[in-house]
Amino acid sequence: MEPILTGLSILADPIAIAVILLGTIIGVLVGALPGLSSSMAVALLLPFTIYLEPIPAISMLAALYCAGTFGGSITAILINAPGAPPAAATAFDGYPMAQNGEAGRALGMAAVSSVIGGILSLIVMVLAAPALARIAHSFGPPEYFALAIFGLSMLASISGKSPVKNLIGGALGLLIATVGVDLTTGVERFTFGIPQLYEGISFIPILIGLFAVAELLSQADVVDRAMDRITLKAIKLPSRDDFKKVWKTILRSSGIGTFIGILPAEGSTMASMIGYNEARRWSRNGDKFGTGEIEGIAGPEAANNAATGGSMVPTLALGIPGSATAAVILGGLQIHGIRPGSYLFENQPELLYSIFAAMLVANLVFLVFGLVGARLFSRISLIPRTFLWPTVFALCVVGAYGVNQSLVDVTIMLIAGFIGFWLKRYGFGAAPIIMGVVLGSLVENSLAQSLIIFDQDASRFLERPIALGFFLLAFLSIFAKPLSNGLKGLKRRRAVNGGHS
Amino acid sequence: MPSRWKDLLPGLLLLAMVAVLFAVTLQFDTVPAAFAQGMQSSAMPQLILLLIAALALVMIYQGHAQGEEEKPTMSWRFWATSALLLSAVFLFERLGITLTTALTCFAIPLLWGERRITRVAIYSIATPVCIYLLFTHVLQLRLPQGVLSPWLS
Structure with missing residues (x-):
């Protein structure tokens, strides 16, 4: 009981409340701005949280994560330009509703569905994370190595055009994590005689470069287009009839979103797409989806916000990020000296409840903001990109410099930005690289320790049932789709051959 | 002009990077096995580089006979x-x-x-x-x- 009260006492701390509110406002603003994502905002804000105590700092990032996921729906509904990828599915029915003069009803439904999805997933988080951590307490290095491999293998199935490119991105991240002096042997790796690289490449400059600078470079060639902006008169809370129509969709999507969030690497974007598709599949009006159906908003919005709470479960309990933004928050935990996993729940159990309280407040605050301030937030997209992006660049520079007070980090950030731009151009995402960087030390250390335990005999991994289970899951997450496609092709060929004979 | 072999250029660049960095790992110092605690410091980077090379080859193979996607022009x-x-x-x-x-x-x-x-x-x-x-x-x-x-x- 004491950890719960200590954790929730964050709500009595004026500084903590102020930073949570700030995180929520920044989150909604950033979420509403096309091009800026919650991952990028968390990455940009992370260096500045160093000046805060760990618990308010992580709470602020968690609040931003929740609010950023919701913020994207405002511009998705009003101008058909999703502020962030998780809101893309909301635009399918949100914008047609707005065109039909129902923008207020659509935004009201988006806000309420998001809050319900978010809060339900937080309840799951607060119950499941400690339970998962207790299970993980019995894990040794072989199990952690297998778990990290499973986490990386899930990159094959995250949203993106090519599973292979996502896996390459993860491997590049692992490679970046090996730069610096190897702490076990004292041998320099890829330092090329640059003293500033002896301690490795800092996580934050890479993060800011890949997410923000790469996007800035992409924006250089974006042609400004006049958005067909829908006038918003007033936001309407969902009526009783609307609720009757969507409550099952909201509950189903909350479950889907939470589950997708808990899976390593899978985030809000995939959750919202599945939430939308399932809403359409189960709806009596499935054929009307895309023309302004209210369930088409409730489905993706409940799912994408539920994924935020879900993704924090493996992040806190196992140290395996549940999404790209959770990977950034995991980096934040590490920077603040917090070690996720069973140790966290033994030594700092109050942190979980503080994050719960922060995300709960964020959900309630963005409900109010969403209902009262949507008109204002929709105007945020009027900021010309010619002024927005140079400001983002200035914040990137200060953010990258601030952590170690080193201009080398600013250079690393820019290099990461250029590499990120070119990788993105060829279909490689930033999120898999960040996942690889975050998991790099866990993969290497747990493999080295496992080999010591196994007396250099890697085949003894097969003697550990939990590790074996994770390896099987990893195998399935990589090969399930190609195998199923192969089987379907085989069946098709047999059917064709059967027809001929 | 878009190439007829999708992902050939990034694949080849990745393979070249792997070759160069693998050569760099061969220059890493080695320590006595007792100090290495299971793995020499070059083992992990080499393992990752080999993985990247294998994945790059898969990517190149998958792109075979597929046209490169049209990319936005860079002004x-x-x-x-x-x-x-x-x-x-x-x-x-x-x-x-x-x-x-x-x-x-x-x-x-x-x-x-x-x-x-x-x-x-x-x-x-x-x-x-x-x-x-x-x-x-x-x-x-x-x-x-x-x-x-x-x-x-």
């Missing part, structure tokens, strides 16, 4: 912005963060087509000043000020 604006950001790297040390930021905040909007010069001028002064005041005086972060050091500290 002079992209190259000019890139050059500006690269030159900023060299300017940070001499001119300091505040002045260099002011220059980028002035140049980027103009490069990207903004023609309201007075607004750009006000913006390019106001943004770095706000950042300076916030970080130096509120967050107590000392930013390198280069030539402005005598006046800004």
